[in-house]
Amino acid sequence: MRFADGSTAAADAVIGADGVHSRVREILLGPEKPRFTGRVAHRTVFSSALMNGYLVETCTKWWGPDRHIVIYPVNPRRDETYFVTSVPDPDWDVESWSARGDMDAVRRAFGGFHEDVQKVLANCPSVHQWALFERDPLPRWTEGAIALLGDACHPMTPYMAQGAATALEDAATIARCLAAVDDPGEALRRYEAARKDRTARIQLTSRQNNWGKGATDPGWVYGYDAFETPLPA
Numbered sequence: 461m462r463f464a465d466g467s468t469a470a471a472d473a474v475i476g477a478d479g480v481h482s483r484v485r486e487i488l489l490g491p492e493k494p495r496f497t498g499r500v501a502h503r504t505v506f507s508s509a510l511m512n513g514y515l516v517e518t519c520t521k522w523w524g525p526d527r528h529i530v531i532y533p534v535n536p537r538r539d540e541t542y543f544v545t546s547v548p549d550p551d552w553d554v555e556s557w558s559a560r561g562d563m564d565a566v567r568r569a570f571g572g573f574h575e576d577v578q579k580v581l582a583n584c585p586s587v588h589q590w591a592l593f594e595r596d597p598l599p600r601w602t603e604g605a606i607a608l609l610g611d612a613c614h615p616m617t618p619y620m621a622q623g624a625a626t627a628l629e630d631a632a633t634i635a636r637c638l639a640a641v642d643d644p645g646e647a648l649r650r651y652e653a654a655r656k657d658r659t660a661r662i663q664l665t666s667r668q669n670n671w672g673k674g675a676t677d678p679g680w681v682y683g684y685d686a687f688e689t690p691l692p693a
């Protein structure tokens with residue numbers, strides 16, 4: 461490996477866990493920007509005490525025709541409340557961990573929603589804002605002893621809350637494959653074979669944004685155990 465600062469390193473295997481704009485993906489598969497969905501997510505955690513006695517008890521996703529908001533208490537004490545939205549905004553494609561959103565704009569965006577949503581938004585002090593990007597499932601994740609992991613190979617909309625979850629499943633599976641097989645390239649090919657169908661299905665299901673909207677069998681998502689699922693031969 462050669463790095464931008466001129467340094468180099470050698471390893472038996474390389475794992476590109478470098479996110480949706482992955483440089484390692486680009487080296488393996490060529491330049492291709494992720495697709496901007498034309499939507500932004502507002503996200504925050506704030507003190508429940510600001511809601512004047514109102515407490516969010518459960519995780520609820522409130523859908524409108526073209527937007528939604530997910531609200532839940534962060535811990536069993538319910539003293540912190542979290543929400544994340546998805547709202548159309550085709551002109552704003554900034555991805556940043558520090559970009560601020562405008563709470564008044566969030567309140568306007570959910571103006572006609574249920575009063576429980578209004579109670580949460582009314583006194584929330586601030587919010588961050590992310591543009592949402594995704595990709596189609598990639599044709600391959602590995603080349604020799606180089607492999608991709610997480611958003612580098614299966615970035616998805618957050619509508620099933622599975623992006624980080626599937627990255628952790630990848631990590632568990634890659635560790636099992638490296639322990640099971642001596643040749644790193646072979647281990648990484650097994651990892652790709654073990655993971656690709658599942659993550660592609662989740663990417664494509666998440667894109668539809670109807671997970672849990674009607675009767676939904678959640679077993680195939682939450683019942684999966686990355687430590688126990690048999691590895692392919």
Ligand SMILES: Cc1cc2nc3c(=O)[nH]c(=O)nc-3n(C[C@H](O)[C@H](O)[C@H](O)COP(=O)(O)OP(=O)(O)OC[C@H]3O[C@@H](n4cnc5c(N)ncnc54)[C@H](O)[C@@H]3O)c2cc1C
Pocket residue numbers: 477478479480481482483501503544590592609610611612618620621622623624625626627
């Ligand atoms: C609004 C929103 C809500 C979400 N909600 C959920 C949820 O509820 N549940 C869930 O499971 N997931 C959720 N996700 C998805 C989750 O955040 C991602 O899937 C997860 O962060 C992916 O992890 P990763 O390690 O693959 O990539 P990242 O977290 O993107 O990490 C990649 C790292 O690589 C570094 N990097 C990139 N390029 C280079 C380079 N050239 N050199 C060195 N370092 C580099 C980056 O700085 C970064 O630290 C959400 C995402 C968004 C945007």
